Amino acid sequence: MTNHWIDFKNSDCILIMGSNAAENHPICWKWVTRAQEAGGTVIHVDPRYTRTSSKSDLYVPLRSGSDIGVLGGMIKYIVDNDLIQKEYVLHYTNASFIVSKDFSFSDGLFSGFDEAGRKYDKKSWDFEMDENGVPKRDMTLQDPRCVYQILKKHYDRYDIKKVSAISGSPEDKLLAFYKAYTATGKPDKSGTILYAMGWTQHTVGVQNIRAMSIIQLLLGNMGVAGGGVNALRGESNVQGSTDQALLFHIIPGYLATPRANWPTLEEYLKANTPVSKDPKSVNWWQNRPKYVASLLKSFYKEADLPTAYNWMPKLDAGQNASWLVLFDKMLKGQFKGFFAWGMNPAASGADSNKTREALSKLDWMVNVNIFDNETGSFWKGPGMDPKKIKTEVFFLPCCVSVEKEGSISNSGRWMQWRYAGPKPMGDTKPDGDIIYELALKIRELYKKDKGAFPDPILGLNVDDWGDGHVFDPHKVAKLINGYFLKDTTIKGADGKETVYKAGSQLPSFVMLQADGSTCSGNWIYAGSYTDKGNMAARRDKTQTPEQEKVGLFPNWTWSWPVNRRVIYNRAGVDLQGKPWAPNKPVLAWDAANKKWLIDVVDGGGDAGAKHPFIMQKHGMGAIYGPGLNDGPLPEYYEPLECPVTEHPFSKTLNNPTALIFADEAHKRTTCDPRFPFVCTTYRVTEHWQTGVLTRWLPWLTEAQPQMFCEMSEELAELKGIKNGEKVILENPRGQLWAIAIVTKRFKPFEVMGNPVHVVGIPWHYGWVWPKDGGDAANLLTPAVGDPNTGIPETKAFMVNVKKA
Amino acid sequence: MKLGRREFVKLTAAATAVTAFGGLGFDLAPTKAHAQLMSLRKGKETTSVCCYCSVGCGLIVTTDEKTGRAINIEGDPDHPISEGALCAKGAATFQLAENPQRITKPRYRAAGSDKWEEKSWDWMLNEIAKRVKKVRDASFTEKNAKGEIVNRTEGLASVGSAAMDNEECWIYQAFLRSLGLTYIEHQARI
Numbered sequence: 002m003t004n005h006w007i008d009f010k011n012s013d014c015i016l017i018m019g020s021n022a023a024e025n026h027p028i029c030w031k032w033v034t035r036a037q038e039a040g041g042t043v044i045h046v047d048p049r050y051t052r053t054s055s056k057s058d059l060y061v062p063l064r065s066g067s068d069i070g071v072l073g074g075m076i077k078y079i080v081d082n083d084l085i086q087k088e089y090v091l092h093y094t095n096a097s098f099i100v101s102k103d104f105s106f107s108d109g110l111f112s113g114f115d116e117a118g119r120k121y122d123k124k125s126w127d128f129e130m131d132e133n134g135v136p137k138r139d140m141t142l143q144d145p146r147c148v149y150q151i152l153k154k155h156y157d158r159y160d161i162k163k164v165s166a167i168s169g170s171p172e173d174k175l176l177a178f179y180k181a182y183t184a185t186g187k188p189d190k191s192g193t194i195l196y197a198m199g200w201t202q203h204t205v206g207v208q209n210i211r212a213m214s215i216i217q218l219l220l221g222n223m224g225v226a227g228g229g230v231n232a233l234r235g236e237s238n239v240q241g242s243t244d245q246a247l248l249f250h251i252i253p254g255y256l257a258t259p260r261a262n263w264p265t266l267e268e269y270l271k272a273n274t275p276v277s278k279d280p281k282s283v284n285w286w287q288n289r290p291k292y293v294a295s296l297l298k299s300f301y302k303e304a305d306l307p308t309a310y311n312w313m314p315k316l317d318a319g320q321n322a323s324w325l326v327l328f329d330k331m332l333k334g335q336f337k338g339f340f341a342w343g344m345n346p347a348a349s350g351a352d353s354n355k356t357r358e359a360l361s362k363l364d365w366m367v368n369v370n371i372f373d374n375e376t377g378s379f380w381k382g383p384g385m386d387p388k389k390i391k392t393e394v395f396f397l398p399c400c401v402s403v404e405k406e407g408s409i410s411n412s413g414r415w416m417q418w419r420y421a422g423p424k425p426m427g428d429t430k431p432d433g434d435i436i437y438e439l440a441l442k443i444r445e446l447y448k449k450d451k452g453a454f455p456d457p458i459l460g461l462n463v464d465d466w467g468d469g470h471v472f473d474p475h476k477v478a479k480l481i482n483g484y485f486l487k488d489t490t491i492k493g494a495d496g497k498e499t500v501y502k503a504g505s506q507l508p509s510f511v512m513l514q515a516d517g518s519t520c521s522g523n524w525i526y527a528g529s530y531t532d533k534g535n536m537a538a539r540r541d542k543t544q545t546p547e548q549e550k551v552g553l554f555p556n557w558t559w560s561w562p563v564n565r566r567v568i569y570n571r572a573g574v575d576l577q578g579k580p581w582a583p584n585k586p587v588l589a590w591d592a593a594n595k596k597w598l599i600d601v602v603d604g605g606g607d608a609g610a611k612h613p614f615i616m617q618k619h620g621m622g623a624i625y626g627p628g629l630n631d632g633p634l635p636e637y638y639e640p641l642e643c644p645v646t647e648h649p650f651s652k653t654l655n656n657p658t659a660l661i662f663a664d665e666a667h668k669r670t671t672c673d674p675r676f677p678f679v680c681t682t683y684r685v686t687e688h689w690q691t692g693v694l695t696r697w698l699p700w701l702t703e704a705q706p707q708m709f710c711e712m713s714e715e716l717a718e719l720k721g722i723k724n725g726e727k728v729i730l731e732n733p734r735g736q737l738w739a740i741a742i743v744t745k746r747f748k749p750f751e752v753m754g755n756p757v758h759v760v761g762i763p764w765h766y767g768w769v770w771p772k773d774g775g776d777a778a779n780l781l782t783p784a785v786g787d788p789n790t791g792i793p794e795t796k797a798f799m800v801n802v803k804k805a
Numbered sequence: 806m807k808l809g810r811r812e813f814v815k816l817t818a819a820a821t822a823v824t825a826f827g828g829l830g831f832d833l834a835p836t837k838a839h840a841q842l843m844s845l846r847k848g849k850e851t852t853s854v855c856c857y858c859s860v861g862c863g864l865i866v867t868t869d870e871k872t873g874r875a876i877n878i879e880g881d882p883d884h885p886i887s888e889g890a891l892c893a894k895g896a897a898t899f900q901l902a903e904n905p906q907r908i909t910k911p912r913y914r915a916a917g918s919d920k921w922e923e924k925s926w927d928w929m930l931n932e933i934a935k936r937v938k939k940v941r942d943a944s945f946t947e948k949n950a951k952g953e954i955v956n957r958t959e960g961l962a963s964v965g966s967a968a969m970d971n972e973e974c975w976i977y978q979a980f981l982r983s984l985g986l987t988y989i990e991h992q993a994r995i
Contacts, residue, residue: 249990402853403866411860432966440983453945454945481972
């Protein structure tokens with residue numbers, strides 16, 4: 002999230018699209034309600050009428066997977082009716098930038114497409130530079146090659162009739178939606194978007210979010226109270242686990258994973274440190290060398306930087322090692338050993354039958370969890386013969402969250418400290434202890450017997466992890482924050498010199514050094530555990546009256562980065578530092594005292610001195626985004642499995658760069674009469690994820706005991722299915738039983754003149770428990786993914802539904 | 806007897822139930838007796854944050870000082886986001902902690918076996934460590950097909966976990982990367 006949960010109350014218009022916030026993040030609804038009570042409008046756009054819809058002022062149905070059509074239609078509505086926040090768009094976004102002469106777009110494809118490789122050469126998407134190496138701009142926004150005109154032309158095709166025809170959303174509802182939301186383009190109004198997996202789990206996932214980001218920039222909604230782009234994340238610490246980089250493509254703090262084509266630290270930094278010639282661009286990533294050096298020292302404290310970099314494992318250039326690829330490689334026998342740590346991939350990964358078969362190709366697996374689950378026990382699952390499965394399984398029981406101490410980061414980037422209450426039950430242990438003990442044992446083996454390249458294992462800075470036996474979350478939190486490795490003198494902005502002693506905690510990431518004299522396990526967390534103490538444990542609700550007005554709570558726990566509560570807040574004020582919305586400012590420039598008030602400013606310097614989007618090389622909000630794998634502007638594509646053979650915007654039916662596995666074409670279906678219904682997946686309030694931490698709780702299982710399939714009354718009649726009957730859902734990947742819920746919450750969509758039925762299933766169940774609970778929704782979902790993230794398309798795929 | 810707010814609510818609820826269902830022919834006396842007993846247990850309160858979705862609602866966990874087990878888990882009224890409220894899942898956290906179906910001992914399934922066997926932590930971690938070393942030593946790759954330095958372990962992969970604390974996530978990724986793993990993924994990708 003750019004903003005935070007309490008900030009929802011400040012919004013004039015809350016759009017919930019790709020999320021069912023009222024049911025899946027129920028307590029946040031408190032803040033949505035407060036916005037409504039203050040006169041704000043709430044809009045829900047979703048294939049299904051949910052409790053979120055029932056609490057909203059406007060509900061707009063759309064067929065799952067057609068979001069870019071609907072959002073593209075809104076961009077056209079904004080441009081056609083000139084509803085942009087002009088000053089904001091001119092000074093804070095790249096709308097005025099001139100794009101290369103070589104850029105073109107034709108029939109659903111951008112320039113540079115390589116059909117055989119299913120990828121783009123992005124060279125032609127670049128900006129044109131002036132003689133100083135700064136992007137050329139046209140402040141009149143009239144140049145046909147400026148971003149604004151390219152945007153206008155691109156979305157000119159997205160007229161409301163076509164949008165309605167493909168999405169199945171009624172025209173009048175679309176118009177009401179566009180009108181209500183675009184009213185937030187007024188400088189003193191703000192609109193926010195709350196989205197979740199309903200946007201990410203598509204082969205156009207990133208572009209769904211990009212489309213909304215464009216709208217937020219056009220309307221001046223970034224950096225303001227009640228605005229922003231807000232992902233409602235699904236796990237209590239999935240923000241933190243992403244920050245700490247439990248992902249193939251990054252190392253902690255959103256730094257690129259080293260690759261073979263950057264053999265030395267010098268080459269890595271050259272390729273990953275952007276340079277801006279614009280003096281007003283903060284270009285924050287120019288600091289990357291400091292963050293990388295400090296990270297390397299946190300791993301390998303005693304090693305010099307070139308050695309530490311050499312010890313980091315490297316991907317091949319361009320290699321994708323994301324989830325779907327990992328399980329494809331596992332199926333093909335690449336891995337002998339596997340850790341499924343606090344995860345249940347046999348139910349959570351797309352195409353569960355593929356995932357479960359892949360587990361049988363391993364020599365051994367370690368499964369760490371609280372309860373038995375479909376992964377640890379896969380060898381005795383449906384269709385498995387234990388005798389034939391050679392995979393050894395080590396199940397390690399971990400304790401529950403209330404039995405251990407440490408921090409988690411919520412969706413609003415608040416790092417919150419938790420304390421241990423009960424002691425770990427039985428012989429269970431905190432995950433930290435298990436990791437620490439295992440790391441020490443492996444280290445002992447390498448000390449004793451040597452083996453392949455032992456240096457990184459023996460050089461690992463485990464001294465900061467515990468006391469030699471027991472894991473210490475405080476020690477690690479201090480390492481993540483970072484500390485000085487030698488006495489260091491730093492000159493402040495005011496010219497004053499401060500001496501920091503070796504071993505003292507870093508007060509913030511501003512003090513990080515590129516020469517190896519500081520260590521920090523994650524630069525964005527620098528400032529969270531300083532010599533003043535553990536900031537994440539703070540419980541002080543003191544606020545200034547201005548902070549109280551917008552619910553900032555700057556002294557309650559700690560928010561990354563640097564306790565900033567609303568990121569890009571510099572875009573929330575004009576060039577003089579005056580808030581766009583004087584009634585609810587997040588930031589304001591005190592000209593007399595030359596300082597920023599309310600929140601911690603993004604960037605630094607006086608009002609108007611710096612461009613506001615400091616993480617962008619050119620300092621501007623990216624209406625045009627030349628870095629993504631599937632184009633600089635979102636374009637409409639159908640899900641890879643869809644109920645139509647064409648759509649109204651181009652002849653390119655699907656995302657041509659989507660992640661697919663060539664040998665699985667036979668498992669995918671489009672417009673196949675055998676599998677005529679669109680299926681989507683979701684959660685219920687009473688369960689969570691694959692259900693491992695909820696299915697075993699009687700209070701919850703009593704409320705939601707088993708797998709169900711929601712369908713419209715029209716479809717039920719068509720198939721002769723009655724409410725409460727058992728049905729079978731199936732497609733070439735698998736089969737699943739469910740109890741039919743025949744409901745008015747789903748209605749057939751009229752798509753390109755034909756009726757399209759959408760059915761929905763929750764994804765919390767699995768064969769292990771409860772005994773008559775059903776199995777995983779992912780038995781039906783396809784292993785195809787977004788070309789940028791690799792997130793699978795589990796929100797729109799084709800099935801058949803029949804009476805059991 | 807000094808009653809806390811929570812105990813008072815429980816006693817009141819029990820008393821109301823007796824009145825409301827008094828004529829229904831079943832005995833609510835044991836409920837009332839249990840409610841009175843609850844107030845006599847001595848508990849220590851700690852704060853926590855809900856482990857389910859990412860709103861980050863505050864919890865107050867009361868732990869029995871004698872048994873070391875949770876007596877009660879409820880919303881933290883001081884927490885500025887949740888203001889004491891919890892959803893169905895958060896309010897069920899007590900059953901997550903105090904659940905007889907939790908697995909409390911390490912267990913092992915041998916190749917081709919149809920059952921789990923309980924084992925000691927020491928045995929488990931030693932056996933895992935040996936296997937990690939064996940696969941790593943056999944699959945460690947210094948240079949890729951192009952002859953570029955990669956220093957990675959091809960034969961091991963990991964998924965997980967957003968269910969861990971920040972500090973645990975951090976050491977886990979450092980541990981995996983020191984072993985040379987590049988196939989490191991978790992919930993954020995699905």
